[in-house]
Amino acid sequence: MTYEPSEAKIISVKKYAEDVKLFKVKTKINPLPGQFFQLSILGIGECPLASCSYNKKYADVLVKNSGSVTNTLFNLKKGDGVFIRGPYGRGYNFKEIEGKNLVLAAGGTGIAPVASLIDYIEQNRKNFGEIKILFGFKDESFILLGDRIERWKKKFDFTLCLDKYAGKLKYEVGLLPDILKKKKINSENTCGVLCGPEIMMKSATAKLNSVGIKNDKIYWNMERRMECAAGSCGRCLIQDLYTCKDGPVFRYDIIKEKLENESAK
Amino acid sequence: MNLQNKNNSKLKAGIFGISGCSGCLLSILFEDTFKKINDLLEIKSFPLIKEDKYKGDFDIVFIEGTVVFDDDIIFLDEIRKRSKIVAALGACSCFGGVPSIKNFKDDEKTMRFVYPKHNHLKSEKPTPINLHIKVDYYLPQCPPNKEEIVSFVNHLASGTQFKNCQDPVCMECRKKGNACLLEEGELCLGPVSNGGCSALCPSNGVGCYGCRGPSKDANMNAYTANLKKRGYNKKSIKDKMETFAGLSFEEEMEKDSKWLGK
Amino acid sequence: MQKIIEKKELNNFVKSLMKNYEVIAPVKRKIARFEILKNPEDMYLDEITLVPLKQFFLPENETLFDFKNNKIKKNKTEGRKRIVFGLRKCDLNALLVLDRVMSYPEYIKKRQNTILVGLYCEKPDEFCFCNSMELEEHYDLFFYASGDKYYISIGSKKGALLVRNLDNADKEVKKEIKNFKKLENKNIEKDYSNKKWDEDVEKCLSCSACTVFCPTCNCFDIQDVKELSENSGKRIKTQSSCQLKSFSEVAGGKIFRESRASRFKHFVYHKIVFYNKRFNKYMCVGCGRCLRACPTRIDWVETINSIKSKKGDKK
Known part of the structure; x- marks a missing residue:
């Protein structure tokens, strides 16, 4: 495969938080929920990102200003060109999760792939059982995709968690895993879908385990440094698994031990 | 730090030296380097080549040299106030450089050796500039790497993150297919020193002096134990480390080396 | 013939x-x-x-494509x-x-x-x-x-x-290579946390000589090199190494394989176990270049042999 990207135009830009913007990019690459693509700016570099919408016309790229590429991207406007190649990797395994009840928990920009999955669920509602969604953000000013969250609140059992919040009781306050602990979860025929910092996914997994959802029913979306996206460069290896090819969505029972090995001192 | 200005004017730059040999300033003057950075910066002050009449503020200031005299500190304080960004240029500015060798010698003996007849002179302790002012970026090496200077200015002008090479000199050296100098009987600091110099010295048969400072990931304990096995004594290793970045190597040693540390 | x-x-x-x-x-x-x-x-x-x-x-640095004024050439x-x-x-x-x-x-x-x-x-x-x-x-x-x-x-x-x-030729000449060294057992997946590895890790300088001289190490980085003044540049593929901390660093500064132990073992296990799981072939070809090039003489082949002989489950 080639590492040459093709040009794509930014259709619109929306600012959600101080360091997070949503770029709508016209592209035909059509990633499935959980898949990713390499977005690049010539002269700066590439950055693996996931779309937070599921549709065939454009990609919705939720960008947190945290590196060279995203920093430059942040200054781009409607009509500017970026470069894109993909889609890559395995997204959510519909064979495994369709027909199930789902608990979706994600934090910060980690909501992107999960939001794309929610899009898919909305479009194929009858294929899924009960849906419970928890999104966590630092505080009110960091709430992302607020407009879509309003819509989802009407359709699903949706909880918005804020780490810090002093105002009226509009949100649940506390860390996402702690709020998840308070929720009643029906473990029967239920899968957990998690995306966010590993520490958050870990404690959310512990909660899901405690109500009887086993690791082989829990999906983690992994962040690693993916450069080639073709299983060549070796950078995203989690032991023998390429995040770019075998992931970025992994069933937790498959990667649990590998992650523990890698992070051992 | 994002310095991109909206009206697309060039960044205002100053290039200064404190106590030092001006070699780093000279390396900016090399034709290709100067042309490239001059395209991107508006050089307001560069006392080495032009009388400095500019009194305004800077976006970026490069500073060469070691802090030796009180005047150096006064100058640094003033420049820091006038500039958004300060970059330490060269091993002296970043680590204390060759002048800081003095910190590891007996003060009295050194004084008498260098100035046998001038008993009234006061001995000063040479230090890197970051002990006196906040430094935003480091461009180490003696003399600094011209390509790195250009790349730094490129990053600055386009508002992208600049990062020094964090990999050891060995990585670059081995990539070039060099024979390992340690195996050839040369004392080389490559395994514990920061790269970014394309292994310039080892590629020319000279053991690395660590002029880009100790690597954050250095395994000092294993390295010094290995040197001991190869027959080097503490003094020869310390002498080598003290050449350009002695103060920084000393810190690393205290953390990690059972054999060489205090 | x-x-x-x-x-x-x-x-x-x-x-x-x-x-x-x-x-x-x-x-x-x-x-x-x-x-x-x-x-x-x-x-x-x-x-x-x-x-x-x-x-x-x-190659150490290889141009994937050039660009000028935001167009790929x-x-x-x-x-x-x-x-x-x-x-x-x-x-x-x-x-x-x-x-x-x-x-x-x-x-x-x-x-x-x-x-x-x-x-x-x-x-x-x-x-x-x-x-x-x-x-x-x-x-x-x-x-x-x-x-x-x-x-x-x-x-x-x-x-x-x-x-x-x-x-x-009038006859056929074929010969088998004679080795002095032997990797006794390649079934080491369960030995990842064996204490024997610590001795090798203690000696490791993370200098990456093993990976640079390994004929099968192929890890790389994709970088852009820019000439800002000319608005042009190129995207290059450049050799990297899993022994470096920067290798597994993501935006924001998190390093996923931070400890020296996890980096060192990643090299050995990739060669003997990880690649094999995917392709049913060993990544290591037994050339011994990593052992020859190591400045502190780490011999992971002997480490594996000693792990295995101690357990007495030699194949």
Whole structure:
């Protein structure tokens, strides 16, 4: 495969938080929920990102200003060109999760792939059982995709968690895993879908385990440094698994031990 | 730090030296380097080549040299106030450089050796500039790497993150297919020193002096134990480390080396 | 059927190849390495090269494409016909290992344009353990020395064409390589947390010499090099190493394989276990270059042997 990207135009830009913007990019690459693509700016570099919408016309790229590429991207406007190649990797395994009840928990920009999955669920509602969604953000000013969250609140059992919040009781306050602990979860025929910092996914997994959802029913979306996206460069290896090819969505029972090995001192 | 200005004017730059040999300033003057950075910066002050009449503020200031005299500190304080960004240029500015060798010698003996007849002179302790002012970026090496200077200015002008090479000199050296100098009987600091110099010295048969400072990931304990096995004594290793970045190597040693540390 | 050539005719044979091909062969410049041959007399076939062949297929820095004013300019891959002479069995197998993971057009083109000529390894040294790694026969031509002649096995049509003017051999000469070193057991997946590894990790300088000299290490980085003043630049693929902290760092500064232990073991386990899980072949070809190049003499092969012998579950 080639590492040459093709040009794509930014259709619109929306600012959600101080360091997070949503770029709508016209592209035909059509990633499935959980898949990713390499977005690049010539002269700066590439950055693996996931779309937070599921549709065939454009990609919705939720960008947190945290590196060279995203920093430059942040200054781009409607009509500017970026470069894109993909889609890559395995997204959510519909064979495994369709027909199930789902608990979706994600934090910060980690909501992107999960939001794309929610899009898919909305479009194929009858294929899924009960849906419970928890999104966590630092505080009110960091709430992302607020407009879509309003819509989802009407359709699903949706909880918005804020780490810090002093105002009226509009949100649940506390860390996402702690709020998840308070929720009643029906473990029967239920899968957990998690995306966010590993520490958050870990404690959310512990909660899901405690109500009887086993690791082989829990999906983690992994962040690693993916450069080639073709299983060549070796950078995203989690032991023998390429995040770019075998992931970025992994069933937790498959990667649990590998992650523990890698992070051992 | 994002310095991109909206009206697309060039960044205002100053290039200064404190106590030092001006070699780093000279390396900016090399034709290709100067042309490239001059395209991107508006050089307001560069006392080495032009009388400095500019009194305004800077976006970026490069500073060469070691802090030796009180005047150096006064100058640094003033420049820091006038500039958004300060970059330490060269091993002296970043680590204390060759002048800081003095910190590891007996003060009295050194004084008498260098100035046998001038008993009234006061001995000063040479230090890197970051002990006196906040430094935003480091461009180490003696003399600094011209390509790195250009790349730094490129990053600055386009508002992208600049990062020094964090990999050891060995990585670059081995990539070039060099024979390992340690195996050839040369004392080389490559395994514990920061790269970014394309292994310039080892590629020319000279053991690395660590002029880009100790690597954050250095395994000092294993390295010094290995040197001991190869027959080097503490003094020869310390002498080598003290050449350009002695103060920084000393810190690393205290953390990690059972054999060489205090 | 094998072909034969007198040993003293070898240089003339290579010289004749140089007319139509770029010939790459081992030479000795302080350390043995592969170079584009200017003179057949420079060839040095006595020992395994310390520097592997890989830079001729995976250059340290390789341009993927150029760009100017935010437009990509397609990279023309030149197709020079090349012959690599004097490859040992480990070197030849290393290319098979790379073939399974490298999929970008520049690499494939280089592989297609290169004819591989192997050479039987007369004197494996104390670091070689290729017999432990289940290597395959893979070559266009393969030279076996016997007496004052080379007996040449033919592995492909491309190879056959090169030796069509040589005499047919009267007998068949084939030899197995004799190793002094052996990797006793490759079934080490469950030994990841064995304390024996700590001794190696303590000695490791993370200098990345093992990965640079490994003929199958292919990890890389994709970077943009920019000439801001000219609004142009190129995207390059540049050699990297899993032994470096920066290797697994993501935006925001998190390093996923931060400890020296996890980096060191990643190298060994990738070679023996991880790659094998995917392709059912070992990534390590037993050339011993990582052991030869290690400045602190880490011998992970012995470490595995001692882990396994202690448990008494030798195969």
